[in-house]
Amino acid sequence: MKTHREVIVIGAGMAGLLSAYFLKEEGKDVLVLEAKEVASGQTGRTTAKITSQHGLKYSKLLKDVGEKKARLYVRANEAAIEAFARLVQTKKIDCDFARVTSYLYSEKDMEKLKEELEAATFLGIEAFWTKETELPFTVAGAVGFRNQAQFCAMDFVRHIRKELEILEHTMVTKVCGKKVYTKDAVYTADNIVVATHYPMRNVPGFYFLREHQERSYVLELSGCEKINGMYYGIDEDGHSFRQAGEHILLGGGSGRTGEHVCGVAFHELEMAAEKYYPDCKVESRWAAQDCMPHDGIPFIGKYSMFTPHLYVATGFQKWGMTTSMVAAMILRDKICGRKNPFEALYRPQRLNFRAGTANFLHDVGKSIKGLTKGWFGPKDLRCSHMGCGLEWNPDEKSWDCPCHGSRFDENGKLLDNPAKKDKNIRRV
Ligand SMILES: Cc1cc2nc3c(=O)[nH]c(=O)nc-3n(C[C@H](O)[C@H](O)[C@H](O)COP(=O)(O)OP(=O)(O)OC[C@H]3O[C@@H](n4cnc5c(N)ncnc54)[C@H](O)[C@@H]3O)c2cc1C
Known part of the structure; x- marks a missing residue:
């Protein structure tokens, strides 16, 4: 086994795998080091909506960081959807990839939805208003984005991993300069990508001061009427819905990790499932978590000002499918010495005081x-x-x-x- 590589990627989740894949396509000698198994982290528990509709995102971004950055955010995520579609098509990846409409809905708050519709339309998104949905209850309104997508993330990963050199069960214990330490070996690399979900080094970078994690719960239900769209509720007790084969994935119960001390998250979700689909059966259940950056924009780029060869991708705020793709495109370009149109928006060293303080x-x-x-x-x-x-x-x-x-x-x-x-x- 060679101990020197052009690029070492730490972490084989969606972000690490896509980054490694694109760098390999550029002819780089890439090794991926994974502590457990491929996609055994949050990627293995995602609901895998591929969308630029990230909750009530655009009304907030316009207020917090202004039009220019909000437009970049739209373009980056739309580019990511197209990149998934292209990859799936050109490589003939069998992963249930389907173009669908994504909806934000509310049972009570039309005002926030209308504001989001206005913001999205202003930013050039083909958004529309409707009160007709396939949900098993009446909504006050919904904002749709056409031409979004969904897929099976694990089938996708199973395909792209075949083209990569990956060492599983290899936890990186330390990164120092161009050296990457594991229990059994020390590797060196010209460039190192930290795609460990939560960044593994506290200093420099100080990501532990700049993001926290939130956990959400998911039920896989059978016996429900099929839906075509993907849905995300903006109300405090709102839920996420998408069809996955014959089943519906129902998500909810979001909250800061470590604060689910009452033990009712799954129970509440089961009650909701029973209310929405009285004949349904819970086939499986799981939870996952994601990193929430202070200013609502993920951190993608140089790990810190003092580590020129070290890169990071984190803070995906539960929208890590498109964001992993954005990360892979930015990191590929940076490592290959090219400018990327979105790098300034996601630069980890930015300061967005209004949004983040x-x-x-x-x-x-x-x-x-x-x-x-x-x-x-x-x-x-x-x-x-x-x-x-x-x-x-x-x-x-x-x-x-x-x-x-x-x-x-x-x-x-x-x-x-x-x-x-x-x-x-x-x-x-
Ligand atoms: C309930 C839920 C539903 C979601 N649904 C969606 C959705 O529908 N659409 C969407 O876009 N996003 C969704 N997300 C978010 C998305 O799933 C995540 O943002 C994404 O999977 C994160 O990918 P990642 O590669 O950053 O992290 P991970 O998949 O966690 O990968 C990180 C990897 O790094 C490895 N690792 C960690 N430390 C080390 C180390 N020291 N050495 C070596 N390896 C290490 C881990 O073992 C892991 O495999 C959802 C999130 C949640 C919580």
């Missing part, structure tokens, strides 16, 4: 609370990332960190990063 302060408050709990609480419940106090998650029988989102099973085995080490937890 309140969220930043909120997160700092949460971290101080979590750290205090860690310092004064039982030692075995201190997160192995930064020492915050872990909270019990009764839905999933796990110990979750409310500061940065690391998770451990009931015995302390690491489930989700940024922590890199297991813990020894001795309680029920």
